[in-house]
Amino acid sequence: MSPEVEDNIILGLVQLTWKGIQIEFGENLHHLRSIDISCNNLSGDIPESVTSLLKLISLNLSRNSFTGVLPNKFGQLEMLESLDLSRNQISGSIPPSFSSLHYLSVLDLSYNNLSGRIPLSTQLQSFNASQFSGNLGLCGQPLTPECPGDAPTEGPAVPNGSGSDKTKQDDDGLISFGFYVSLVLGFIIGFWSVCGTLVLKTSWRYAYFRFFDDIKARIM
Template sequence: MFRASGNLLRLEVGSDWAPPPQLNDLGLGLWRLGPRFPSWLQSLKLLNSLNLSNSGISSHIPSWVFFNSVLYSIDLSSNLLTGPLPFISPITSILDLSNNSLSGTITNFLCYKPKLVRSIDLSENKLSGEIPWGMTRLEGLQSLNLSGNLLTGEIPEDVGAMRSLESIDLSQNQLSGEIPRSMSGMTFLSFLNFSDNKLSGRIPSSTQFDGFNASSFAGNLNLCGLPLARNCSNVPAPGQDGIGNGEEDEGHVYEQWYFYVSIAIGFIVGFWGVVGSLALSRSWRYGYFRFIDSLWYKFRTG
C-alpha cells in the first residue's frame, strides 16, 4: 500500500519514478502527475484501489487505466480530464470522476456487474444526453451523483428498482417530465436533490418523500405538491382524467363512448330481432311456444 494523498504541498513525481508492481493500494491525491497519465500505471496488475484526485491530469482517460481486472475503487476527481467516458472495469465498485471536463453521453457500460457497483459520482462535468435505462439495473448502488451536467430527457421510470439507493443527486441539469412514482418505494433513500431542472407534475406522496424539504425540488417551475408551496389544483392525480391530457384523454373518452353505444345497439337489435319476429308472424309464434312446451314436458318427465 502506498498513500500520499491529502498533503498540503503540491508534490511532483519524476517521470522515472514507479511504485513496486505488487502494489494493491495507490493514493497520490494532490501530487503533480499531469498533464498525462503516468505510463507506469500499466505495470500495476494487482492494483485494487487508485486515487489520483486533484493531480493536474488534463488528458483523456486512456482505456488501459480500466483494463485492470482487480481494480474496484477509482478516484480521478478534481482534475482537468476531457473527452468521453471510457469503458469501466467490470468489477468497479466505487467510481469518482467528479469535477472534470468529461463530455459525451453516459452509456450502459456502467451496468456490467449490477450487484457490485456501490457508488457513482460523475458530477460537475459536461455530460449530455439521457440517463441510460441500464442504470436502473444497478441493484446494489447506494449513492448516485450526476449533478452539474447537461443531461436531458426524463428520469428512467424504473429508477425505483434501485432498492439499495440511499443518496441521489440529479440537480442542475435539464431533465424534464415527471418524477417516477416508482421512487415512492425506495425505503433506504435518505438524501435527494432534483433541484434546478425542468421537471413537472406532482411530487410523489409517500413516507420517503415527505421527509425531504423544498430545496430538494426548487428551481422546477412546473413541479407542484408538498413540500413545495405550489399546489396541484389544476394538475390531475395519476390515473385520473383531467385538463391537460390532450389527445390521449379525448381518444380514451371516445373509446368508452363507442363501447357503450355498441352494447346498446347490440341489445336492441338482438331483442327486437326475436320479439319482433314472434309478434309479426303467427306461425313462428305458435311454433316457438310448442317448442318451449316440449322442452318443459321433457324436463318434468325426465
C-alpha cells in the same frame, strides 16, 4: 470512474475505491455501490440501464447537461440512500416508482425542468422544499400545498339532518331561555299588579273578597 457508454451497454474496466478498498469491476458492474460523475459536460438521456444496478447506494449525476426524462424504473434501486440529479436539464415528471425508495436520506432534484406532482411517500415528503426548487412546473408537498386543478379539501361529511338538528336544538335553547325570562317577568308583574293593588287599596281588597264570598254562596 471512466466507463465507455455505447447503446446503453457499459463496457471496459471500472476501478473504484470503496471504504478504503480498491475494487475492479468488469462484467460485474451490477455490484457497484457508488457512482459519482458530477461536474462534467455529460449530456443526453440518463441511461435506463442505470436502474439495473440494484446494489447502488449512492448516485450523483449533478451539474451536468443531462436531458430527457427520468427512467421509470428508478424504484428498482431499493437500496439507494443518496441521489443527486440537481442542476441538469431533466424534464418530465418524477416517476411514481420513486415512492419505493424507502432508504433515501439524501435527495436533490433541484434546478431541472421537472413538472407535475411529486409522488406521495414517507421519504419524499420528509425532504426540505429546497431539494425540489428550481423546477417551475413541479407541485405538491413539500414544495406546494397542492397542485393546480386540485379540488379544495372538504371537511368531514355531516350525516343527513345532523346539521339541521343542531340548529334546531340551538334555536330551542334560545326560545327556552326567552320563555323562562318572560315567565318570571310576567309572574312578577302580574303578582304585584293584583296583590299590590289589594294591599294598597282597602276598598278593592273588600270588593275582591266579597266577590269570592258571593261565588261561594252561589255554589253552596
